[in-house]
Amino acid sequence: MLSRELINKPLSEYTDQEYKSAMKDMREMKECCPKKGMIKLIKHQADQFNLRGFQMFEKMIDLTFCYLTRRPFKEGDQVYSYTLQWFTYFLEKLIVERKNTDVLGEIMTEFSFFDKSFQGQCMTPPDLSKMVNELLNANREWKEENLISDFCCGTGSMLLPKLGMPKEDHLIILINDRDKDMTKACFIQLWLNAQFAFLEKRFKQITIFGYVSDALIEYSQGGCKRLVGATISDNGIQIDNFNH
Ligand SMILES: C[S@@+](CC[C@H](N)C(=O)[O-])C[C@H]1O[C@@H](n2cnc3c(N)ncnc32)[C@H](O)[C@@H]1O
Known part of the structure; x- marks a missing residue:
């Protein structure tokens, strides 16, 4: 090197x-x-x-x-x-x-x-996250708009397998971690994989909202801080940044 x-x-x-x-x-x-x-x-x-x-x-x-x-x-x-x-x-x-x-x-x-x-930053192993996602999806009714979230998202292990699901319509993903680096790492992985899922025509629209807040105290007080909002759809890519 x-x-x-x-x-x-x-x-x-x-x-x-x-x-x-x-x-x-x-x-x-x-x-x-x-x-x-x-x-x-x-x-x-x-x-x-x-x-x-x-x-x-x-x-x-x-x-x-x-x-x-x-x-x-x-x-x-x-x-x-x-x-x-x-x-x-x-x-x-x-x-x-x-x-x-x-x-x-x-x-x-x-x-x-x-x-x-x-901060207990140890992520769920991929095999386990995949299995949990499959179990949760097994008998789920298909909807036009689907929302998933992880308020202590880490690098996103629990959410990523959802982007591999065979067919959804509009997916909204809410991510939050009190450690800004974790929200960023999670966003990076979800966003890059979302682009593949969209190009493979498994989703019509994917929106990701990233927050940096303490899930125990700030959510109940309505003070969660948004870091980023990003959407991919037939209209292209839209990114909204928030000062934080
Ligand atoms: C054990 S990791 C789990 C991450 C992910 N949910 C998974 O299953 O792989 C826990 C994450 O929660 C975050 N965290 C811990 N306490 C928190 C709190 N009060 N509010 C928000 N995030 C928190 C940590 O920074 C860490 O990234």
């Missing part, structure tokens, strides 16, 4: 040796298994920026969220563009390979991210 020094250097100033090593790096990254590649990338880039693995992971979640919701990057975050480019490359590959599965939750475990601030 390229050093920070080489990443910052313009291509025109590369020596032959550096150019060869950059090309070799690109080939190796492209051939890599996406899960291993993403973990290696985060570890390596965290070292380059003197960050801990989970801090670099959070950074990538934040920047991917900004990119998908068309928010501007914060000043100074351009230094992470190489990392972000490969992070999104591996993420897209992972999502294509394992649709409607909580792949980010799995990656997070690698960085001892769970139980951050003792």
Whole structure:
């Protein structure tokens, strides 16, 4: 993987040796298994920026969220563009390979991210979430509009299998976590998978509302804070950002 020094250097100033090593790096990254590649990338880039693995992971979640919701990057975050480019490359590959599965939750475990601030951040394993979704859907009446929610959503393990259901019409998904990074990670995975589900014509419209609130106290007081609203339908994509 390229050093920070080489990443910052313009291509025109590369020596032959550096150019060869950059090309070799690109080939190796492209051939890599996406899960291993993403973990290696985060570890390596965290070292380059003197960050801990989970801090670099959070950074990538934040920047991917900004990119998908068309928010501007914060000043100074351009230094992470190489990392972000490969992070999104591996993420897209992972999502294509394992649709409607909580792949980010799995990656997070690698960085001892769970139980951050003792918040019980440990996601439901994909097999279990899939089974619960199948059980809940077994005898359910098909409706034109369907609403699902998880007020302690984590990275979205319990909601993602719903996007793999054979046929729905209009799906509305409400997600909330008191940890903003979790709402963002959950949104990223649901939104990318929603686009596949829509293109596969299994849904006519999918809307996702993301909130960052304490489900125990803020909901009862009506003070839940919305972070994002996003819809995909025949009319295209609509994204609404909220200051939070
Ligand atoms: C055990 S994880 C479960 C995530 C997901 N529902 C699943 O089944 O995979 C619990 C999540 O709830 C969040 N959480 C804990 N207490 C909360 C509260 N009072 N309000 C909102 N979110 C909360 C944590 O940040 C964590 O992401």
